[in-house]
Amino acid sequence: MKPESGNENSRWDLLRNWWSVIGLLIAVLGLFAFLLLFIYDSLARFNNPYVGVMMYFVAFPVVVFGLLVTAIGAVIQHRRNGAAAKPQEPVKLLTINLSHLRDRHVLEILFAVVVVLLGVTAVGSYHSYHFVESAQFCGSVCHVMEPENTAYQHSPHAQVACTECHVGPGVEWFVKAKINGMHQVVAMVRNSYSRPIPPPVKHMRPARETCEQCHWSKKFYGNMEKVYQHYLADEKNTHYAVRLSLKVGGSDPAHGPVGGIHWHMNVANKIEFVATDKEHQVIPWVRLTDAKGVKTEFRAAGYKDTPSPAAIQTMDCMDCHNRPAHNFDAPDTAVDLAMSLGKIDPTLPSIGKHAVALLTKDYASKKEGLEAIAASLTGQYPNEPRIKPAIAAVQEIYSHNFFPDMKANWKAYPDNIGHKNWPGCFRCHDGQHATTDGKRKIKASDCNACHLILAQGTGVELSQLNAAGQPFKHPGGDLDPSTKCNECHSGGVAP
Ligand code: HEC
Ligand code: HEC
Ligand code: HEC
Ligand code: HEC
Ligand code: HEC
Ligand code: HEC
Incomplete structure (x- = not known):
């Protein structure tokens, strides 16, 4: 430390007072917590905006507060110096002479205190980090990502x-994700999140760099059999x-x-398209480049524009599999599944219709929805165990599929x-693009x-398989090719 030297008074001496010492300690601990959170967050699976809130709105202000206290201490010291005829002696504790046994003890204690405080800060920020990461915190406090x-x-x-699909490998995307994380922090604090969070269709990294890290795009699947279980209304x-x-x-x-x-999967051929809406539901222009490089353009009736190159997208996995991780079930899909599993007893008269009707209504809050479901079904089925x-x-x-907040x-x-509840494949395969x-x-x-269609219907009909396929027997009556399935099927057929 500085030797005692009577009159000499450098700027640093202004910090030699208790206020400044405590202020500096607070600032160092705040900075330490900030850095730790930063490191945890960088290693995290996904940007958690609350970690950002803790970093920028708790740890950082602590640093500022500490520096402020330090400065106040320095001002007070400066005044004192000015008031006294000759500059006051700086605080005793800070003039440490290592040849004094007492000073050495003071230094040791000081060192121990700092180590303990740093340890406590580390453990504290680690725990608070894990707390904001936990499902418990997210379930009760952070509604934003809950759905x-x-x-x-x-x-x-x-x-x-989450990062496997939303960030993927490489530094550049990691940095992009972190910058995006800053926007999220601001949105969180200002409560300016859009509700619902729009699907990031245009901003997703190409599937080649995410999905295809695990899925082998050339894999041959052959025919896949799937059974769709329904219960009529x-x-x-x-x-x-x-x-x-x-x-x-x-x-x-x-x-x-x-x-x-x-x-479609881009191995030999390429499909590009232009969507005129944010969610890519309206696709009036499609260009196919085949294995020989021959280009063919298809347009929906009435679309005359020449699309700008910036608007042209290349089709990849996510243009069909866009909800591989966040699929919210439609009311009829979910009720059909619950009935086929016996969770809802299909022998209860009209239960399917009533359940779907309750799930297609809007409720102001989750609580209200849950209560309305219980009250309505109890009323409709009195004395029914x-x-x-x-x-x-x-x-x-x-609870699993609806998030009113x-x-x-x-x-x-x-x-x-598919094409039942949403246009899906029929955005292009509607027989209209030419x-x-x-x-x-x-x-x-x-x-x-x-x-x-190998088999369809009910009971014994389902065992009458026809490997050559059979025409669809639509339970809702004859189909008119000009009406798309999703015009009637929207989570349940409107009565
Ligand atoms: C298998 C890949 C995959 C994983 C894993 C994944 N996501 Fe997604 N996520 C997507 C895709 C694809 C979309 C875009 C959906 C679309 O365009 O309709 C998306 C969209 C989103 C959206 C925008 C809103 C929405 O529903 O479209 C949020 C928020 C989101 N994901 C958060 C997360 C979080 C949090 C995790 C981890 C708990 C996660 N994602 C894990 C693929 C994934
Ligand atoms: C980190 C590896 C990984 C990444 C990245 C990944 N997946 Fe998967 N995916 C898997 C695994 C593992 C399964 C198999 C799960 C099972 O069947 O148990 C799977 C299953 C699937 C399935 C079959 C789903 C089903 O119903 O069984 C589809 C479709 C799929 N993934 C699409 C995607 C798409 C699209 C993306 C990119 C947005 C993606 N995956 C990214 C690992 C991954
Ligand atoms: C043109 C639309 C389309 C594109 C593009 C597409 N798929 Fe598929 N994929 C399907 C359909 C339809 C199925 C059949 C399963 C179904 O209907 O859910 C399927 C089946 C699968 C399965 C097996 C699912 C299971 O249940 O086991 C996987 C895995 C898969 N796709 C991954 C991918 C990956 C990875 C890509 C991109 C390289 C991709 N798909 C591109 C439409 C598409
Ligand atoms: C461009 C491809 C394509 C065409 C054309 C097509 N479908 Fe489909 N269809 C699909 C896919 C993909 C699924 C599976 C969706 C899924 O996995 O959820 C499906 C599913 C279905 C289902 C089962 C849906 C359910 O929930 O029970 C029926 C029924 C069906 N299609 C009928 C038809 C009829 C009728 C036509 C002719 C008007 C038709 N499809 C034309 C691709 C197509
Ligand atoms: C962005 C437009 C677009 C979408 C969306 C789309 N397709 Fe296609 N699909 C095409 C084009 C273009 C072709 C090539 C047609 C041709 O050669 O005339 C094609 C060809 C096909 C073929 C014939 C492949 C062959 O053997 O030649 C099948 C089967 C098919 N699509 C199924 C689907 C299914 C199932 C979906 C929905 C999950 C779907 N497509 C969604 C544009 C699309
Ligand atoms: C004009 C309106 C209308 C159109 C268009 C329509 N449906 Fe339906 N669909 C109905 C009605 C009504 C029912 C009977 C609902 C019930 O009793 O549950 C039904 C029942 C069904 C069912 C069995 C039960 C259920 O609710 O899932 C399937 C599967 C189905 N339709 C598929 C399709 C497909 C695939 C298309 C497009 C190719 C289509 N529908 C087009 C009105 C329509």
């Missing part, structure tokens, strides 16, 4: 870190299933025949994989192009 997080927990990707909740053979196929001749649904588990099942569907539910987020001379239309727009 996506809940859907994610129930998705096939529940074990895949009649009194008997008539079971109605569709057994499909989906022609998923593949896109690389080294692994199987090229063709089918995965033919089987209604209790059914109520619990409908409430569970509501964030206005998030299946309706807020189009799902592009070349300008009208000679060629996007093929694969008939009912057997993408799948075969």
Whole structure:
């Protein structure tokens, strides 16, 4: 330390007072907490805006506060110096002479105190970090990500870190994600988050750099069989299933025949498109570049514009699989599943219809929704013991898929994989997209192009398989090709 030297008075001496010492200590501890949080956050799986809030709105102000106290101490010391005829002696404690045993003890104690305080700060920020990361905190305090997080927990990707899809490998994207994280902090504090959070369709990193780190784009899937279980909206909740053979196929001749649904996957050919809305639901322009490099443009009727190159997107996995991790079930889909699992007893008269009706209503809050479900079903089925588990099942569907605070539910987020509740494949395969001379239309727009219906109906009909496929027997009556499925099917068919 500085030798005692009578009159000499440097600027640093102004800090030699208790106020400044304590202030500096506070500032150092704040800075330490800030750095620790910064490191935790950098290693984290996903930007948690609350960590940012803690960094910039708790740790940083502590640093500023500490520096302020230091400065106040310095001012007081300066005044004292001015008041005294000759400059006052700086605080004794700070004039340490290592040859004095007492001073050495003071130094040791000081050192120990600093180490303990740093330790406490480290443990404190670690715990508060884990607290804001925890599902408990997020469930009760951070409503912002709750819908996506809940859907994610129930998705096939529940074990895949958020960053695998939202950031991906490489420093550049990591930095981008962190900068984006700063915007989130500001939005969080100003409570200016958009509700619902818009799907980041345009801002997602290309699938090649995220999904394809795990999925092998050339893989040949062949035909995939899927059974869609439904219960009609009649009194008997008539079971109605569709057994499909989906022609998923593949896109690389080294692994199987090229063709089918995965033919789009950019191995030999390229599909580009222009969407006129933010959510990519309206696609009036499509360009195909085939393996030989021949380009073909398809336009929806009435679309005459020449799209600007900036508006042209290249199709990838996420243009079909856009909800692989955050799928909010539509009311009828969820109720059908619960009935097929027996969670809702399908022998309760008209239960399917009533449950879907309750789930298609808007409620001001989650609590109100859960209460309305219980009250309404209890009223509709008095003295019926089987209604209790059914109520619990409908409430569970509501909690997992509807988030009134964030206005998030299946309706807020189009799902592009099929064509029943959303236009999906029919955004392009509607039989309307044609070349300008009208000679060629996007093929694969008939009912057997993408799948075969192996069996459909109820009971014994489901065992009458037809490998060549059969025409769709629509329970809602004859289909008019000019009406898209989603014009009637919106989470349940409007009565
Ligand atoms: C398997 C990949 C994948 C994983 C893992 C994943 N996401 Fe997503 N996420 C997506 C895709 C794809 C979209 C864009 C959806 C669209 O365009 O419709 C998205 C969209 C979002 C959105 C925007 C709102 C919305 O619903 O569209 C938020 C917020 C979000 N994800 C948060 C998270 C969080 C938090 C986690 C981890 C708990 C996570 N994501 C994990 C793929 C993923
Ligand atoms: C970190 C690795 C990883 C990444 C990144 C990833 N996935 Fe997956 N995905 C998996 C695994 C593992 C499964 C299989 C889960 C199972 O069946 O148990 C899976 C399953 C799937 C399935 C089948 C879902 C089902 O219903 O069984 C689809 C479709 C899919 N992923 C699409 C995507 C898309 C699209 C992306 C990019 C947005 C993506 N994945 C990113 C690992 C990943
Ligand atoms: C043209 C739309 C489309 C594109 C593009 C597409 N897929 Fe698919 N994919 C489908 C359909 C439809 C299925 C059948 C399963 C279904 O209907 O849910 C499927 C099936 C799958 C499956 C098997 C799902 C299961 O349940 O086991 C995986 C995995 C998968 N796709 C991954 C990908 C990946 C990765 C990409 C990008 C490289 C991709 N897909 C691109 C439409 C598409
Ligand atoms: C952005 C527009 C677009 C979307 C969305 C789209 N497709 Fe396609 N698809 C095309 C184009 C363009 C072709 C090539 C048509 C041609 O050659 O005439 C094609 C071809 C196909 C083929 C025929 C492949 C072959 O063997 O030649 C199938 C099957 C197919 N699509 C299924 C689907 C399914 C299923 C979905 C929804 C999950 C879907 N497509 C969504 C644009 C699209
Ligand atoms: C461009 C490809 C394509 C065409 C054309 C197509 N479908 Fe589909 N369809 C799909 C895909 C993909 C799914 C699976 C969706 C999923 O996995 O959720 C599907 C699912 C279905 C289902 C089951 C839905 C459910 O929830 O029960 C029915 C029924 C169906 N399609 C009927 C038809 C009929 C009728 C036509 C002709 C008007 C048709 N499809 C034309 C791609 C297509
Ligand atoms: C004009 C309106 C309308 C159109 C268009 C329409 N549907 Fe339906 N659909 C209905 C009605 C009404 C029912 C009977 C609902 C019930 O009893 O549950 C129904 C029932 C169904 C069911 C069985 C039960 C259920 O609710 O899921 C399937 C599967 C289905 N439709 C698929 C399709 C497909 C695929 C398309 C497009 C190719 C389509 N529908 C177009 C009105 C329509």
